[in-house]
Amino acid sequence: PSAGLLAGRRVIVTSGPTHEPIDPVRYIANRSSGKQGHAIAKAALAAGASVTLVTGPVNLPDPPGASCIHVETAREMYRAVEAALPADIFVGAAAVADWRAEESAPEKIKKDPDQRPALTLVENPDILAAVARRGGGRPALVVGFAAETENLIDNAKAKLARKGCDMIIANSVRSEAGTFGGERNKVAVVTAAGVDPWPELTKGEIGERLIVALSKLLPGAAT
Numbered sequence: 001p002s003a004g005l006l007a008g009r010r011v012i013v014t015s016g017p018t019h020e021p022i023d024p025v026r027y028i029a030n031r032s033s034g035k036q037g038h039a040i041a042k043a044a045l046a047a048g049a050s051v052t053l054v055t056g057p058v059n060l061p062d063p064p065g066a067s068c069i070h071v072e073t074a075r076e077m078y079r080a081v082e083a084a085l086p087a088d089i090f091v092g093a094a095a096v097a098d099w100r101a102e103e104s105a106p107e108k109i110k111k112d113p114d115q116r117p118a119l120t121l122v123e124n125p126d127i128l129a130a131v132a133r134r135g136g137g138r139p140a141l142v143v144g145f146a147a148e149t150e151n152l153i154d155n156a157k158a159k160l161a162r163k164g165c166d167m168i169i170a171n172s173v174r175s176e177a178g179t180f181g182g183e184r185n186k187v188a189v190v191t192a193a194g195v196d197p198w199p200e201l202t203k204g205e206i207g208e209r210l211i212v213a214l215s216k217l218l219p220g221a222a223t
């Protein structure tokens, strides 16, 4: 049903977690399987788009036909996204670590009961906000995710404004929702026009439905 909807369009999707090294064997990360981001990239490909998928470490195959860039850290992800621009649509589905260790130790930190290691964290670049606030070359549609454990819709509305993006896909990650690593997801789509709760669907179905919704919002789309 979505065939050709994004023909001639360029789409960039981020997916998966980022890994921020503490030393050569340890890292800080968020939980993320990459399933939702990869499903969105596949749906965009099925709709005829030219797709760049910038992915952190995941156990998923590269979607055939996408240009896949594999990264570890938020800063690498940011550079890869910048290099992949311009695009018509940017979807930030990655669970980017908000913080990284200020310094990553060159050798494995040894266990020493008298000296507990202290981590100084510094903020990572906010890729979604940076793309949404670009002066020149901003994608027509910038989409982010809000994974929250409480006050989902209020948080998503605040995030829409704070990040400057056009759409936030809000999903509850309370443990009973089974979102992490699961095949299904229940989301609400938050735009300036309002809140649209979707039924529980597979992550593949959410990808397809999102691509159809975005194709209608693109400037020049038939209404």
Ligand code: C5P
Residues within 6 Å of the ligand: 014, 074, 092, 093, 094, 095, 096, 097, 098, 124, 125, 126, 127, 128, 129, 143, 144, 145, 146, 147, 159
């Ligand atoms: O602020 P928060 O992390 O909750 O926002 C989530 C959204 O922002 C997701 O779309 C995520 O991909 C994006 N994000 C980002 N870079 C960051 C943090 C979050 O692109 N450093």
